[in-house]
Amino acid sequence: MNTLQLKGNWNIAKGKLKQKWANLTDDDLEYIEGKEDELLGRIQKRTGQTREEIEKAIKD
Template sequence: MNTLQIKGNWNIAKGKLKQKWADLTDDDLNYVEGKEDELVGRIQKRTGQAREDIEKAIKESNDCGC
């Protein structure tokens, strides 16, 4: 998988996460680059959802079948 494919997959995942949690900003989602725990924390802060639910949604958004 090349860099362009990875970026495309991440853009798809970001779109799915924004659909699920509309309060997320691009800045929140850009936090994922090497900072998954901080991203989860930001989502928790904005949504009040449990860490396990957020991690499951992130995993599902990355399983796009691409």
């Protein structure tokens, strides 16, 4: 998989995350690059969901 494909896949994932949790900002989603725990924390803070609920939703 090349860089362009990875970037495209990330853009798709960002779109799905924003559909699931509309109150996330682009800044929140930038944290995924090397900061997965911080991103999950931001999602938890904005949505009130548990880490397990968020991880399950992302996997789905």
